[in-house]
Amino acid sequence: MINNLSFVKNLFRTYLSGESNWTFYSFSGNEIDLDPEKNFGLYLHVPFCKTMCLYCPYYKVYFRQELAEKYINAVIDEIKMYAPLLRTAKLTTLYIGGGTPTLIIDGLMKITGIIRRTLGFDGPIGIETTPADINEEKIAMLMDMGVKYLSIGVQSFHNRFLQCMGRDYESEKAIKAVEIASKYKFDTLNIDMIFAFPGEGLKELKKDMEIAVKLSPDQITCYPLFTFPYSTIGRFLKLRRLRLPPINVRRKMYYFLHDFLEAYGYRRTSVWSFTRYSKIPYSSVTRDYYVGFGPGAGSYTGERFYFNTFSIEEYVKALEKRLPIALEMKVSKKLEKLFWLYWRLYETVIPIERYSVMFGSNIYKDFGFLLNLIKFLGFVKSADKDKIVLNKYGCHWIHLLQNYFALDYVSKIWSVCQKNPWPEKVKL
Ligand SMILES: C[S@@+](CC[C@H](N)C(=O)[O-])C[C@H]1O[C@@H](n2cnc3c(N)ncnc32)[C@H](O)[C@@H]1O
Numbered sequence: 001m002i003n004n005l006s007f008v009k010n011l012f013r014t015y016l017s018g019e020s021n022w023t024f025y026s027f028s029g030n031e032i033d034l035d036p037e038k039n040f041g042l043y044l045h046v047p048f049c050k051t052m053c054l055y056c057p058y059y060k061v062y063f064r065q066e067l068a069e070k071y072i073n074a075v076i077d078e079i080k081m082y083a084p085l086l087r088t089a090k091l092t093t094l095y096i097g098g099g100t101p102t103l104i105i106d107g108l109m110k111i112t113g114i115i116r117r118t119l120g121f122d123g124p125i126g127i128e129t130t131p132a133d134i135n136e137e138k139i140a141m142l143m144d145m146g147v148k149y150l151s152i153g154v155q156s157f158h159n160r161f162l163q164c165m166g167r168d169y170e171s172e173k174a175i176k177a178v179e180i181a182s183k184y185k186f187d188t189l190n191i192d193m194i195f196a197f198p199g200e201g202l203k204e205l206k207k208d209m210e211i212a213v214k215l216s217p218d219q220i221t222c223y224p225l226f227t228f229p230y231s232t233i234g235r236f237l238k239l240r241r242l243r244l245p246p247i248n249v250r251r252k253m254y255y256f257l258h259d260f261l262e263a264y265g266y267r268r269t270s271v272w273s274f275t276r277y278s279k280i281p282y283s284s285v286t287r288d289y290y291v292g293f294g295p296g297a298g299s300y301t302g303e304r305f306y307f308n309t310f311s312i313e314e315y316v317k318a319l320e321k322r323l324p325i326a327l328e329m330k331v332s333k334k335l336e337k338l339f340w341l342y343w344r345l346y347e348t349v350i351p352i353e354r355y356s357v358m359f360g361s362n363i364y365k366d367f368g369f370l371l372n373l374i375k376f377l378g379f380v381k382s383a384d385k386d387k388i389v390l391n392k393y394g395c396h397w398i399h400l401l402q403n404y405f406a407l408d409y410v411s412k413i414w415s416v417c418q419k420n421p422w423p424e425k426v427k428l
């Protein structure tokens, strides 16, 4: 059955991308393939945490001061290596993710200063952190650094879910953290929530959302609990020590979030996010092209995907001589178009004209079958010559497909790279 499913999946993706070989190979060049005429977002991965949450798939290690110092110096070297390539490119935004980036707030001041001076970056900065690491002093430092977008990983206001997932704060602290951040004028303040924890039902989700809307952040992002097979929770699930809510309950939760948050003045801005009408939605993942710094960071130039090594020690060592890129994958024009469409589906709106401007061709000519299929299946709220907008059912299906395709790919790359810092290849 699983073999049949992967056969269908491979057939479908080959049809859509015109590419049957989706494989990352070990990086063989000295430079990344980058067109300085394009716009790029920047990403900085800060892989330090004080706790290891059970569900977390990201590359991170326990925070140690001396390791953090080596990391900061290496990141600065990496940024300087990119300077000849990026100085003339248009750099739109900088997103700092992790891990828990605010653990090295002094280092971030230094790194963002280097990014501004060496790469000529002057755009807005976004950053994510956990309630456990928020206080007045840190928030004031983020404002000084030029942070316009702050995302707080609240996850839940139920102490029992926080506790069983290994979070190191209680509901009260999470509320306080959002209240502190709300006093400052960030362009967008987002909170991340997770739903469908083992043992969670609609009643608990409703309580979480009531607290969330009362705190009134600009954006609320609600992820269903992903159980990456290599994360601790993934292993527990395999041992059948944990049971997630059944699929019909998870579907009801998904629809509930849509109806509840729309009733409280939020509009859907991605398959997971809801944003106040007056605010610009902010996302860490939807740049057209981006360059990533730090161990485990990815870059996407339209021509290729790259991943840096997922080991701080190897990252620091590599930067004594060269870029710390471990893997690369060539991207055909059709795959680049498909990737663009994938992120527009994630945003739940497909702007027709933007596609023509970006790729010089008609989206219906390239992806007519897929677009007509989503209309036929009843996933579309409205479609005109400007844009196609997904409805609540479409969003639900896209998020299921996303789990099936994208999270599987992420899981494959991240699990191999966290075991081997320099893999020979990763076949998706
Ligand atoms: C790098 S983490 C956030 C920053 C911070 N370290 C924290 O934990 O609050 C990014 C976000 O991804 C979401 N996330 C991480 N792992 C997840 C999983 N297994 N399932 C669902 N959401 C997840 C969480 O909502 C989290 O806030």
Ligand code: SF4
Pocket: 048, 049, 050, 051, 052, 053, 056, 057, 058, 060, 098, 099, 100, 130, 153
């Ligand atoms: S969820 Fe956040 S705090 Fe927890 S281990 Fe992952 S990155 Fe660190």
